[in-house]
Amino acid sequence: VITRVCARQILDSRGAPAVEVDLHTNKAVHRASAAGPGAPEGGAVDAVRDAEKRRLLARAVADAVLLINGKVSEALVGMDPQQQAQIDQAIMDLDKAHHKTEIGANAMLAVSIAACKAGSAEKEVPLYKHIADLVGKSATTLPVPAITVINGGTHAGNSLPIQEIMILPVGAKNFEEAMQMGSETYNHLKDIIWEKYGSDSCNIGDDGGFAPNISSITEGLDLVIAAIDRAGFNGRIKLAIDVAATDFCVGKKYDLEFKSAKKSGQNFKTADDMIEMYSHLCSEYPLVSIEQPFDKDDWEHSKKFTTLELCQVVGDDLLMSDPERIKRAVNEYTCDALALKANQVGTVTEAIEVVKQAKDAHWGVVVSYRSGDTEDSFISDLAVGAAAGQIKAGAPCRGECITKYNQLLRIEEELGSEGVYAGENWRTTTAS
Ligand code: PGA
Numbered sequence: 001v002i003t004r005v006c007a008r009q010i011l012d013s014r015g016a017p018a019v020e021v022d023l024h025t026n027k028a029v030h031r032a033s034a035a036g037p038g039a040p041e042g043g044a045v046d047a048v049r050d051a052e053k054r055r056l057l058a059r060a061v062a063d064a065v066l067l068i069n070g071k072v073s074e075a076l077v078g079m080d081p082q083q084q085a086q087i088d089q090a091i092m093d094l095d096k097a098h099h100k101t102e103i104g105a106n107a108m109l110a111v112s113i114a115a116c117k118a119g120s121a122e123k124e125v126p127l128y129k130h131i132a133d134l135v136g137k138s139a140t141t142l143p144v145p146a147i148t149v150i151n152g153g154t155h156a157g158n159s160l161p162i163q164e165i166m167i168l169p170v171g172a173k174n175f176e177e178a179m180q181m182g183s184e185t186y187n188h189l190k191d192i193i194w195e196k197y198g199s200d201s202c203n204i205g206d207d208g209g210f211a212p213n214i215s216s217i218t219e220g221l222d223l224v225i226a227a228i229d230r231a232g233f234n235g236r237i238k239l240a241i242d243v244a245a246t247d248f249c250v251g252k253k254y255d256l257e258f259k260s261a262k263k264s265g266q267n268f269k270t271a272d273d274m275i276e277m278y279s280h281l282c283s284e285y286p287l288v289s290i291e292q293p294f295d296k297d298d299w300e301h302s303k304k305f306t307t308l309e310l311c312q313v314v315g316d317d318l319l320m321s322d323p324e325r326i327k328r329a330v331n332e333y334t335c336d337a338l339a340l341k342a343n344q345v346g347t348v349t350e351a352i353e354v355v356k357q358a359k360d361a362h363w364g365v366v367v368s369y370r371s372g373d374t375e376d377s378f379i380s381d382l383a384v385g386a387a388a389g390q391i392k393a394g395a396p397c398r399g400e401c402i403t404k405y406n407q408l409l410r411i412e413e414e415l416g417s418e419g420v421y422a423g424e425n426w427r428t429t430t431a432s
Pocket of ligand 1: 242368369
């Protein structure tokens with residue numbers, strides 16, 4: 001049984017405060033942490049921040065820590081950690097606000113994940129297996145990694161407007177080979193950037209992707225294609241981009257030069273121009289997935305683009321991992337894949353429900369990390385247990401990224417011949 005829940009403030013990969021939880025049972029201690037930033041405006045809130053705003057740029061979470069050590073711990077003591085749904089209900093009962101304003105979604109999630117880890121230990125099964133049981137399936141699917149190789153947008157100091165260019169090794173025979181292909185391509189890309197732009201262009205952005213000072217999307221895609229070619233993986237690696245277009249939507253237009261000191265005025269695009277640009281990119285490159293191609297509230301153009309069925313369209317800010325927004329997007333066909341950010345949801349049970357909702361609609365599911373993340377690798381077990389098919393965890397470098405990929409390597413090893421890599425079925429994989 002749960003005997004105590006203790007929280008502390010730690011730092012995430014951007015040096016911002018995050019919540020870590022030690023959940024004690026009568027047998028062991030189980031540790032979890034959740035990434036800091038929650039949803040965009042209109043979604044679940046971040047951990048309660050200190051009323052006293054002097055420390056850590058007003059982002060300290062000592063108040064959230066006190067809440068967990070106090071009323072959350074009191075509510076959970078005596079509960080069986082295998083009863084995830086009851087535990088999560090008890091946590092939710094303490095914060096009934098729609099946007100989880102009293103404790104914060106990520107603070108709640110850290111407690112919920114720690115309980116899930118305790119539940120798997122109590123049951124003496126691996127975490128992904130425990131999650132598969134909670135989902136109600138016996139899944140053994142290893143996800144295709146969407147590996148970030150180039151950063152831009154608000155995640156890097158260069159002029160590239162889009163946030164990430166990613167590679168998807170769909171042609172690998174297993175997850176281990178996928179990471180080998182990802183790592184080799186990433187390192188060839190570094191050489192290519194070095195040769196073309198010099199050593200100071202090999203600095204990396206928030207997700208570990210290289211951030212050369214390019215401004216055009218096609219220039220970035222061309223660099224990645226050259227790296228895939230040099231690594232010898234032509235045809236076996238597909239491309240994805242995360243546009244994060246909300247960040248440069250001005251009025252109803254998109255400012256592709258939002259980070260450039262000098263603006264030519266040529267790159268201020270309407271949503272229809274953006275659709276034309278994406279259509280062109282899909283025909284010229286092996287681009288199979290576009291995340292957040294429009295502003296978070298531009299349902300109309302997201303639908304218009306999704307309906308063309310040129311690639312997977314992933315809703316990130318559009319959905320905020322919120323069941324209500326997902327329901328609307330399913331009904332209106334506004335996108336056809338979910339970026340699941342568990343810290344926008346609040347508990348493991350709710351995260352699983354959201355995955356089921358997306359799967360029931362035959363959507364793709366991308367279990368996603370956060371750009372400011374911790375060393376917790378729970379999302380890897382979640383991606384396997386829920387048979388998501390896709391995981392996005394940044395570059396094959398930086399501790400908070402590789403901890404997720406390395407956990408997947410361990411899971412694959414443990415599963416042996418039972419471990420099925422989603423591969424070409426990355427969009428449609430379902431748990432049996
Ligand atoms: P975010 O980015 O954590 O800054 O929202 C993650 C992503 O979508 O790449």
